[in-house]
Amino acid sequence: MDEVFVCRCEEVTQEELQKAIADGAVTMNELKRWTRAGMGLCQGKGCSRLVMNILAKSTGQSPADVKPAHYRNPVRPMPINSMIKEEE
């Protein structure tokens, strides 16, 4: 039980992140697609800072150059049925 979960929502461990980086992921978008870190219900609020630190340290990039994964609308959890328009 000694895994270290970095992305709490998608249960992505530090080991899995480091393996993906070793396999060639160098940006946050790639890491997200490779490991799902940041794709969970909280949309990266809990893990993106930690993942950015791991990515910067493992690849030697300056933290200033490691930008978060793209943010897309909606940036807050919202129920799908809120988008259903009643017919005018």
Place this chain on the structure above:
Amino acid sequence: MKEGVKYTGIPSRQELSSCPGIVDTERFEKGPVAVIECVQEIPCNPCEDACPFRAIRVGSPITNLPTLDGEKCTGCGVCITQCPGLAIFKVHKNYTDTTALVEFPYEYFPSPEVGAEVDLGGRDGAFITKGKVVKVQRNKKSDGTTVVAVEVPKEYFMDVRTICRNK
């Protein structure tokens, strides 16, 4: 282990002796006086405004350490509850021939009872001496901060700073 408030959270002997908020030994003999244990430059000056006798000076910038003028300070204690850092105390070294009175801010439940005998601790919370609760004061202006006055053996007037918390 390194000494000093930056490493332990407790002002060291040296920091206290060079602290402008603490008066010299003669002033302690003369009567009650405030003790402002503020040894770090932080942006804060409510103590300066609180003193009705203009005895506390911070000036500008507000990160200056508060300086206490022992002559102007009457030991009224109004400043104790106005310090956001709870760093102001009051001591009356010659309360009696053998005892001193130490007042400190106290924000725990329950407040002690006047007349109770309590275990008193120093800046690290460790037990120093037993003592009697002489006064327990709280008013609207203190906004939730109680001031407790305890009678202690005279030699501990610059050590006792709280009531020990039972673990």
Place this chain on the structure above:
Amino acid sequence: MKRKVQSVVIGAGPAGLAAAIEIAKAGGQVVLIDENSKPGGQLFKQIHKFFGSREHRAGVRGYNIGIQLLEETKELGVEVLLDSPVYGIYKEEDGLLVSYVREGKEEAIIAEKVILAAGGMENAIAFPGSTLPGVMGAGCAQTMINVHRVLPGEKVVMVGSGNVGLIVSYQLLQAGAQVLALVEAAPSIGGYGVHAAKIRRAGVPIKVSHTIKRVIGTTEVEAVEIVQLDEKFNPIPGTEEILEADTVCLAVGLSPMTELAWLAGCNFTYEPALGGHIPVHDENMETSVPGVYVAGDIAGVEEASTAMEEGRLAGIAAAEALGCYTEDEAKALKQQVWARLDALRTGPFGQARFDAKKHILDVAKGGK
């Protein structure tokens, strides 16, 4: 047809409330939107007396400042939309489109000026057992004990000696919990000495150059193993110690909540002293996207006092841009706010933030 207003403030914490107040005071039309059911942001869990000087309302407890700000917004008739999470912001030709959910339905409003005051979020750290129930942010514990008046646990280990770690340890004691230890990875205490002194007087040990090695428990925290670190922050074998704690609070800094600024297309600059990637803004708190302002922790993680002042600054600047103030009137008001802001950012604790803010202004002027 979408509703059009002069200005929208997103986030009703100290910065957002202050911004809305300043726009309303100037006679501008402002709609204040917040996702929570109560305004005030993190103010209502801050039961300690604030620092600064009288103009910063020093010596007043955080939640009382919150009450005062809410009264001001009521007196000025600021329209406040609660329970309305903003999920999107777009530049359109006739203004900035702010879309949010209200009473289960999607709604949108077009504004000439938008002030982003979304605040910040507590950082996490990862270690074996860090996801067990009982491990939480120090701000989370603070919300539970001071706002909801429930104890999240009884025996706490606090991680981090910044002001949040020190203050929340003290407030846990006031709420009746025990704080077994405060561990700090760095060799010195990060927050104010006076806050550290309060918990040392209460017998709480502050262990610098220490951190958590792992948390033990099957369905929740049962014990915590801490370890000493050398000057390169590596654990020193043999210095492990088990503490019988049922709760771990993490006070390891905050990060700005910048999603809306990224969506709006703002430029960013990396400022570690202010919590990471920060939207570039000028001395009017206006970002690289005309009409979009930032204030409070989203513009750099500091304190509620600076958040309120930045909110005032953004509010005055937005009101000026809406034509409610002449340039001279606004200049005078802004100078007063800048003076109060500079006062809060002086001294050894404020210097790093002062320099970072100055750097942001340089970047806004085209510097690197």
Place this chain on the structure above:
Amino acid sequence: MRVVNHPFLPAIDEPDITIYVDGKPIPAKSGEPIAAALLAAGIRVCRKTAKKGRPRGIFCGIGRCTDCVMTVDGVPNVRTCVTPVKPNMMVETQNGLGSWVDAK
């Protein structure tokens, strides 16, 4: 445990309604978040994770991290730290991503 005695914060009123957690009735105070009522009753596990079935509870306390989600009145993924209680609310420990079925 509720913080009944505090050095200066005002007194708190007694729980006045009941909610059901996995069928068990627990007292709650109108308007308080579900997570607070659970903590007062000593309940700290809100859900089990989808992949590894690990227990999770409140973490950020302000509706941002979603670790405290439970199935409430048939609706999964409800953030209990920012959702107020309602009388006779049915709260269930959520398994994985939760489903609309198991709440019926």
